[in-house]
Amino acid sequence: MAEFEDKVLHELDGIREYDNPMPAWLMAIFWGSLIFSAAYLGFYALSFGEGSMEAEYRAGTQRAVASVDAYFDANPLVPPSPADLLAGAKDPAVLEMGASRFTRSCASCHGEKAQGLIGPNLTDDHWIHGGTVERVFQSVAKGWPAKGMPPWGRAVKPEELSALVSFVRSVQGSNPPNARAPEGDRVVPEPIPGH
Numbered sequence: 001m002a003e004f005e006d007k008v009l010h011e012l013d014g015i016r017e018y019d020n021p022m023p024a025w026l027m028a029i030f031w032g033s034l035i036f037s038a039a040y041l042g043f044y045a046l047s048f049g050e051g052s053m054e055a056e057y058r059a060g061t062q063r064a065v066a067s068v069d070a071y072f073d074a075n076p077l078v079p080p081s082p083a084d085l086l087a088g089a090k091d092p093a094v095l096e097m098g099a100s101r102f103t104r105s106c107a108s109c110h111g112e113k114a115q116g117l118i119g120p121n122l123t124d125d126h127w128i129h130g131g132t133v134e135r136v137f138q139s140v141a142k143g144w145p146a147k148g149m150p151p152w153g154r155a156v157k158p159e160e161l162s163a164l165v166s167f168v169r170s171v172q173g174s175n176p177p178n179a180r181a182p183e184g185d186r187v188v189p190e191p192i193p194g195h
């Protein structure tokens with residue numbers, strides 16, 4: 001212990017307290033991390049300043065909304081002809097696109113097999129808002145927001161919107177299990193050409 005002799009601060013009953021300060025490099029890390037954590041907290045958790053996470057998030061959201069708006073402004077929704085919508089109901093590529101979009105965007109309310117869940121059964125021949133492909137297109141594009149059916153005209157691409165309607169026409173009369181009871185008026189399904 002002789003080498004510490006000069007650094008003894010106190011001695012009491014033979015117990016010695018030495019003065020051994022933390023080495024400078026350790027103090028630097030200690031203070032450095034304190035200062036860093038204060039800055040980090042302000043910047044990330046409390047979101048002060050330009051380029052903070054929150055500002056970045058807002059700018060990113062704004063850019064995304066603007067690009068979606070620009071897309072739909074450049075591709076205005078032109079209702080396709082009923083003949084095209086009906087022809088799509090037997091085109092495998094169109095039906096595949098429609099079915100996959102249906103699973104992602106519609107099945108949560110209308111059921112995996114369009115049998116109806118929160119929303120009406122789309123496979124029977126009864127319709128609240130009309131069952132021609134033209135009317136179904138309007139229902140899907142504009143929705144019935146007051147009744148819980150969202151509008152999809154500016155949420156999915158025009159070709160996907162048409163594909164959805166063709167898909168809905170294709171599942172007419174498919175009689176899925178656990179179907180929701182018919183709602184609305186009976187509409188005779190339009191024939192799919194060449195079917």
Ligand code: HEC
Nearest residue numbers: 105106109119120127128129130139140144147148149164
């Ligand atoms: C958040 C739930 C919800 C989602 C998601 C949803 N719908 Fe609907 N949909 C409804 C409800 C509820 C109605 C019934 C509206 C009414 O009673 O007027 C409806 C009505 C409809 C109708 C009119 C039915 C009729 O009898 O006239 C069609 C067609 C339709 N939805 C298609 C779709 C398609 C296609 C999608 C996916 C792109 C979709 N819906 C997604 C809830 C939803």
